[in-house]
Amino acid sequence: MKKLPILAFTLVCLNASAQLKMPDHLVGDVGGAAFITQSIIKGDTNSQKVLPYMYFDYQNAFARIDTFGLKTISVGNGHLELVGRISFEGFKTNSSINGIQNRNNPIPLGIGTRQLTDVGAFFLYGFYDITSGGYAQEFTYATKFNYGKINFYPQLGLEMRSAKYVNYLYGVNSAQATASGLSSYTAHASNIPVLGLAMEVPIDNSWNINFQYRTKWLDNSITNSPLVSTKTQYNGFVGLTYSYK
Numbered sequence: 001m002k003k004l005p006i007l008a009f010t011l012v013c014l015n016a017s018a019q020l021k022m023p024d025h026l027v028g029d030v031g032g033a034a035f036i037t038q039s040i041i042k043g044d045t046n047s048q049k050v051l052p053y054m055y056f057d058y059q060n061a062f063a064r065i066d067t068f069g070l071k072t073i074s075v076g077n078g079h080l081e082l083v084g085r086i087s088f089e090g091f092k093t094n095s096s097i098n099g100i101q102n103r104n105n106p107i108p109l110g111i112g113t114r115q116l117t118d119v120g121a122f123f124l125y126g127f128y129d130i131t132s133g134g135y136a137q138e139f140t141y142a143t144k145f146n147y148g149k150i151n152f153y154p155q156l157g158l159e160m161r162s163a164k165y166v167n168y169l170y171g172v173n174s175a176q177a178t179a180s181g182l183s184s185y186t187a188h189a190s191n192i193p194v195l196g197l198a199m200e201v202p203i204d205n206s207w208n209i210n211f212q213y214r215t216k217w218l219d220n221s222i223t224n225s226p227l228v229s230t231k232t233q234y235n236g237f238v239g240l241t242y243s244y245k
Contacts, residue, residue: 022071026244028056028063029208033239040218041091042229049088053210053239067125069112078115083125084108089169090131097227099179103169106131119143123157134165140194155196155214163189163221170225182226190221210239 033053039046054063060071062081069083090105108127115122120143127136140157167187177184196214203209213236223231 022059023057024059026056026058028054029210029241029243030054030056031210031239031241033210033237033241035235035237037088037235038230038233039091040222040228040230040233041093042097042227043094044091047088053237053241055241056244064114067112075113076115077117078113081112081114083110083112083127085125085127097180097182099181100172100176100227104131106136106165106169108136110136129165129168132165132168134168135162136160136165142198149202151200153198153200155194155198157194157196159190159192159194159216161190161192163187166190166221170222170227172226185225185227187225188221190219192216192218192222206243208241208243210237210241212236 031053033051035047035049035051037047053065055065056063060079062069062071066086067083068086069081071079071081073080085106085108087106087108090103092102093100107130109130110125110127112123112125115124120141123138123140123142125136125138127138128134129136137160138157140155142153142155145152145154166189169187170185171187172180172182172185174184176182194214194216196212198210198212201209201211214234216233216235218228218231218233222228
């Protein structure tokens with residue numbers, strides 16, 4: 001791997017703490033949810049899926065909706081984690097962009113950490129994508145407040161993708177340009193701010209309804225692609241979950 005600079009530097013600078021206790025039973029939420037993701041590809045329809053919902057810790061294993069992994073050594077207020085991500089960024093082309101090959105979903109694998117502090121949670125991930133050979137880094141801050149019995153989780157993040165990662169998804173090489181009639185395009189690295197809000201509405205002591213809505217502001221490396229039709233992208237879900245304590 002050539003580089004995961006921000007993640008590697010941060011993890012090296014964090015002071016290792018005493019071994020943090022891991023739960024000996026499942027702690028968190030399990031259920032099902034309906035997910036929707038806006039397509040940013042011209043002529044493509046939005047992705048709508050009903051999938052399992054998992055956000056839990058069990059011993060050194062964890063699930064965080066689309067991110068799964070194993071905790072290893074204690075680092076700061078969390079652990080050094082081995083992580084994998086389920087991504088649906090790939091797409092199949094349609095009649096509006098004939099001549100463009102399908103793009104398979106990325107398969108990001110890497111390392112990361114979740115740091116739980118008095119002011120909120122900090123998530124830092126670095127991935128190598130097997131599909132494109134590119135890299136991705138993500139930083140997310142989330143905090144919590146409540147209004148009555150409803151819990152709110154505001155989120156602020158930054159997604160950084162290498163040129164190889166972005167170009168695999170949104171680039172158009174000369175052969176595809178000739179076949180499709182679109183302009184050829186080579187993408188550069190991207191930096192995408194993300195703003196989101198999650199809600200947890202309790203039904204009783206164990207069952208909850210969960211909501212989340214997130215918006216991404218796509219930068220020029222993505223929006224300049226002749227495949228892309230929008231400058232922002234939203235995604236979200238609504239789910240029914242059971243809380244294990």
